[in-house]
Amino acid sequence: MLVHIARYQAEAGDVTGSQQTFLKARETALAISDNRDQLYALRDIGQVQAESGDKAGSKQTFQLAIRTVSSMTPNQRASELGSIARAQVQTGDRTGAAETLSLIADNARELPPRDEALALTRRAGEYLMLDDREAARAELNKVFPKVREIADTSSTTGSDRDAIYSWLARLAAEAQALELALVVVATIKDGQSKARAARDVVTVLSKVRNRTGVSEAIQKLAQEVTPVAAALSFPKDLTLFDVAVVQAAAGDLKGAAQIADRIVDVKHGMREMAYMEMVKVLIEKSDWPAAQHIITGISQHSSATFETYGKLTKAQARAGDGKNAAEWARQQVVPLARTYALLGAAEGLMDYGGIEQLRHAVWP
Numbered sequence: 001m002l003v004h005i006a007r008y009q010a011e012a013g014d015v016t017g018s019q020q021t022f023l024k025a026r027e028t029a030l031a032i033s034d035n036r037d038q039l040y041a042l043r044d045i046g047q048v049q050a051e052s053g054d055k056a057g058s059k060q061t062f063q064l065a066i067r068t069v070s071s072m073t074p075n076q077r078a079s080e081l082g083s084i085a086r087a088q089v090q091t092g093d094r095t096g097a098a099e100t101l102s103l104i105a106d107n108a109r110e111l112p113p114r115d116e117a118l119a120l121t122r123r124a125g126e127y128l129m130l131d132d133r134e135a136a137r138a139e140l141n142k143v144f145p146k147v148r149e150i151a152d153t154s155s156t157t158g159s160d161r162d163a164i165y166s167w168l169a170r171l172a173a174e175a176q177a178l179e180l181a182l183v184v185v186a187t188i189k190d191g192q193s194k195a196r197a198a199r200d201v202v203t204v205l206s207k208v209r210n211r212t213g214v215s216e217a218i219q220k221l222a223q224e225v226t227p228v229a230a231a232l233s234f235p236k237d238l239t240l241f242d243v244a245v246v247q248a249a250a251g252d253l254k255g256a257a258q259i260a261d262r263i264v265d266v267k268h269g270m271r272e273m274a275y276m277e278m279v280k281v282l283i284e285k286s287d288w289p290a291a292q293h294i295i296t297g298i299s300q301h302s303s304a305t306f307e308t309y310g311k312l313t314k315a316q317a318r319a320g321d322g323k324n325a326a327e328w329a330r331q332q333v334v335p336l337a338r339t340y341a342l343l344g345a346a347e348g349l350m351d352y353g354g355i356e357q358l359r360h361a362v363w364p
Contacts, residue, residue, distance in 0.1 A: 003048050010052035039068045043087050050091030074110040078119035117150040125171045136175040162193035169197045173204035178217045191228040195242035198225045202249045206284035222250035237263045241274045248278035276308050288316045306336045310344030317348025
């Protein structure tokens with residue numbers, strides 16, 4: 001209640017009154033006995049203070065929140081410091097957020113090996129939140145040897161170890177640390193975990209617009225996981241799903257379709273979902289011919305499949321290739337597929353160039 005009053009006072013121009021009310025709200029939060037509830041209250045107050053223009057007061061409140069975190073268990077500290085940093089970023093205090101993140105490494109030394117590895121990985125990932133890919137790449141390259149040492153020499157179970165590696169590989173891809181992402185995926189020993197990590201990395205890389213080295217990285221990932229599918233003694237649908245998506249992203253459409261067709265669970269749509277995920281990745285890459293090839297190879301159609309026709313043509317038209325999107329849409333034999341594809345092309349054309357683009361492309 002006090003926080004809302006302070007906000008209203010600030011909006012009304014009563015700066016002094018707002019600051020005094022924020023101080024009362026802060027005092028009330030500090031009286032909360034549960035340290036986690038106290039932290040959340042202080043964090044929320046700090047955010048509202050910043051939004052109301054009291055930047056100095058916000059910084060002070062966040063410092064009190066950090067002090068509250070220091071009374072928590074080491075595991076709680078690692079997680080909650082990250083939550084404070086995210087709140088600081090939302091208020092525009094990136095310097096403060098970076099300082100808060102620096103505390104995670106000191107705290108991690110007090111944790112058991114597995115939790116230390118997770119905390120260090122989390123810290124590296126938080127730098128992406130600051131939109132500082134260079135810092136994130138540097139941090140990830142420092143973290144990986146430590147994570148590998150912890151994972152390989154401690155009592156960390158295989159599944160936990162692979163989960164940490166998979167997380168690290170995805171973060172490396174998001175930071176565009178391509179070589180590191182490849183090394184981490186190659187480090188994963190379990191085939192199923194390797195395939196899933198590779199698909200996660202490909203999903204991230206397919207969205208990268210600065211594509212220097214990206215195509216080569218995706219090709220290497222496909223080479224890394226293709227033997228996984230070949231080595232399966234019996235079908236494992238999720239693994240086949242993952243490998244098919246990676247192969248499609250790498251341009252091996254025939255191989256991707258062959259692997260997807262090995263998926264046993266047709267009744268619940270697993271095979272269809274694999275095809276649609278392949279299309280999704282190819283749309284992100286703006287590889288329209290490949291996406292069209294894959295989607296027309298789906299033998300069983302559902303409403304989700306037809307919607308994907310629309311998503312494909314909409315993305316293609318929005319990217320400036322509306323004429324070809326509309327032409328391909330008109331060629332579809334299945335009525336619902338043609339309808340969704342034409343609607344998608346029309347929406348994309350409207351987004352790209354308005355009614356004139358739509359008129360010339362759809363009604364030539």
